[in-house]
Amino acid sequence: MRIRIVDAFTDRPFTGNPAGVMLLDAFPDDTRLQRIALEVNHAETAFAHPLPEGADADWALRWFTPATEVAMCGHATLATAHVLHTTGAHTGPVRFATRSGVLSATPREDGSITLDFPTAPLTRVEPPAGLSEALGAEPLTAFDTGPNIGDLLIEVADEKTVLGLSPDLKSLAALSERGIIATARADNPAEGHDFVSRCFFPRIGIDEDPVTGSAHTALAPYWSERLGRPDLTGFQASARGGLVRTELRGDRTLLTGRAVTTIDGELLA
Template sequence: MSYELHIVDAFTNERFKGNPAAVCLLEQPQPESWLQQVASEMNLSETAFIVPRPDGYDLRWFTPVGEVDLCGHATLATAHVLWESGKLPPDQMASFMTKSGRLTARRDGAWIVMDFPAEPPEAAIAPEELVQGLGLIPRYAGRNRMDYFVEVDSEETLRTLRPDFAMLARVEARGVIVTSRSTGSPYDFVSRAFYPATGIDEDPVTGSAHCALAPYWAKRLRKDELVGYQASQRGGIVKVKPDGDRVYLSGQAVTVLKGQLEG
């Protein structure tokens, strides 16, 4: 048996930029062990698996080593595939049932706008493994249900970070989001995201991290709509708009591969 498989670069309009995700289209649910084997074979930050349902799609995300509760770039990639392949009309909203509830995506010109839960950080004491792993004392440290959240003193500090990933892997969280206000660029804030405990030392562009970044910087900068740049080696742009307990994340996507996965 074979399954339709796409690889899409998300949060970019250029191939080989942004964050690559694999999207596997299934007709019916498959065993979790098989899903994990496929994700390990793809060896990308996330592989998304979708199964049709009467009111949309069931959507699950797997890293090379395990399932995650929330993933922005693979959701963006999945919506892009559904429209590009003609499985959804261009004007129809994509609706996904996930471990984080119902998520939706709609097209807005060249951009895709996703409706995600807000995940604002609450002030927390940075554990020693976090301080040693980053090699600095945070300006601010916080925590949400998934990640630690750290603000540093400048964009230069953020861009030149050389984390100790073995130490960060010992932090009891999914990962660590590091951010600063942007200086001298068209972006409001910049960020990087590290997930060594889930098999990804540095994620290229992390949609779910912006569920924390959006409410944090909206409050700090007193702006309703912001543009963030994730300053990884590949880089990517995420537009954000907090709305109560939700966040609208906007990004672009481009397909780099279409094929068949032999099951």
């Protein structure tokens, strides 16, 4: 079976967020999918197979971390769409049937791809006890992001604070269903981004995710309200880093980025 490694939300190899992508005829049993994802050992591995004509979507899509299946993943969806379009397995917009409903990906003339995802519902909450100590920074606000992503969105003082975070990951794992999104307004928007973020998911086997598309379905409504604009660009300030362009459309959020295939090979086992 053919497997590819694709760097998503970047146009340069070895940056952005790497994802495994496998195009299949049908899904094997969950144990095998989980073992492959553990072997790939990236934040997510995406598995997709075509659906018959007349179905509500074109391809079925699932995402696995090295430890578990997840309900939504932006960068591995972008990576899958990139593989479909660059290999000719699908042309034009593609609809994916997923645990989070039908998600679409549309290629653009400039080579980028736009994902259409549900906007995360934000509910203000009190920061949980121990968050400041676990995160290593004082939260200004805290928001629950709803069932699709299950994160806690935290604004901290400034971009420097986000960049300097060195959290206690074991303690952080107990504070949300999936993980923590730490964010701040960009110090200098002239550098090409409006806000910065970092995402920590030790509960699902990912200490820090390089670039998290799903988190931007919460970051987009948060910062669009704060900054008064529907179109923004976020920079996820991990070691690899990546840019996500966001467009808020009510209960849907458009996420736009690029991707590049870095490895193309065969799974022999």
